[in-house]
Amino acid sequence: MTKIFTLLLSFYLTFFFCQKVQLKQITDSSQIFKGEIAGVPVTLQLHYDGIPDCNLYQHFVDGWYYYDKYQKKIPLTGLYDYGKLSLYNFGPKHQQNSKQFKEKIKSPQDVEKVAEMAKALTPKETILFGQYQTQENPIPGSFYLGNKDKVQPAKLFTGNDMIYRYNNYLILPNNKRINTFDVINLYGGNELISYVSGEKGNRVLLYFDHSSNLNACGRCGASEGEKGYRVLYFTKDWNYKHYEEFLTESCLENMYDTTQIKSKDGKTIQYKIRKSDSSPSHTLTVDLKNASVIKSK
Template sequence: MKKVLILLLFLKLIFTYGQKIALKSVTDSSQTFKGEIGGNAITMELNFDGIVDCHQYQHFVKGWYYYDKYKKKIPLTGVYDLANLYLYNFGNQQNKSSNFLHENILNLQLVAKTDSIAKVLKPKEIIILKSDYSNKKNISGNFYIENKIYPVELFTKDSRIYRLNNYLILPNNKKINTYNLIDPLGGNELISYISDRSGNRVLLYFEEVSNFNFCGMCGASDGEKGYRILSFTNNWNFKNYKDFLIESCRENIYYNKITKNKNSKILKFNFDKTKNSPAYILTVDVKNATVLKSK
């Protein structure tokens, strides 16, 4: 019986190692939402239409919505501003008015005045949706037409149109998106993975922006760089992850020296002592998908 169990474990390990793991990067510049206006079901599609100034999450959008009962597309144009949406239907002046918004909303201060700038053009319909990045409740707001106001809701907790998806393809037909699981910054690269008695581990290297506001602090930096370990059960159910920065504008972290062993499977990053941290070493073991911090 013992030999049979050992054989089964051996075959399982062979099967696990034989299954390939991959990471696929997909950048979204369009989102389709389901929702309601005044209790009537709607579908809305919004597309990224260019950055206003220098913040990735302050940009123009264009698209449409329709009432699911009729499916007649009604055009929209407007601004995405840090999770909030300002959307307008200008009737037969849609393209001309959209160009006007592009020409007159040029910076952070003018983004804050989007609604007053748009109202100069006398829109037929206005949709204003307020949200944040807490992902705690659906996005909601108001729909304005003539002198009437109706409640509007989108059945999503994330209003972002521009999304940096990194899909990690796992065994057992499983797939996770680091956008939802870790952070929305993307920039991951698959380095290695391994299975042992503790479960499964995936080693990623990442380079991501320090700040989506390129005009703000750290906006012009080389970004955040490092390694992250994703831990899974034997059945590839996600457990947790841990980040190990080697460069960071936000945290003021920079390695002094890197050393490699002969076969380049082990990397050592040496960090000098700072006011907030003693000197330490990060050892990245590519073969075993581990990262160790030591003095």
């Protein structure tokens, strides 16, 4: 009986201590999408293939698509532009024309003429998604065969067709996980500090340090970035509820010259934050052990 009790206790402790929170950073440069063309199921795999200028929201893509029934890969090349996907198959000269297509696009002004530049290379097929940037799920699109005026409806079964992604996966107890790319923002740069559980739910404390702007040529694109803390709130069963964000430095908010004081025991950090573009001067007290941040005057 004692042996059985010891064994059960061992299983319980093993399960209990496995219920930890982890954060994994994975940068994706390739995505697989499911969709339809003229009501027929298709699969697309698209890869990031560099940027024309200095804006990660505008990048080249290469890949293929196939009709699920036949699974014969048809090559694609094109451009992602702030949610708009323009994809082309150039037929027998696909590799040659794909290279010419990319060589012609070197600036944001060229990106605006992508349809005109592609048409000059006589694409065999054209697939356009998200051209009206309406944030729909599924994402609507159009399929064109050659230069014919006849168009077929198309769609992607997703609400986000961005190819290059900074994924930060929070691995949670009860076989759950969330991606900060989906629930916070596209920038990644999160670091797990601590987490706590209580009768009213669970909390996770993250520190973040990421670029201010994925367009390096835009405002704050070359800045030191956005820094601060986030507290994520969950139910007792680790269902995500919401998060709070506390900036300590920011180019976008003109928040600089922050001073910090660490407690002798290393359990808390106090930040004295000067007046910024959107908030008066204030103090943040970060409890590293208890996964909390208190804002005060």
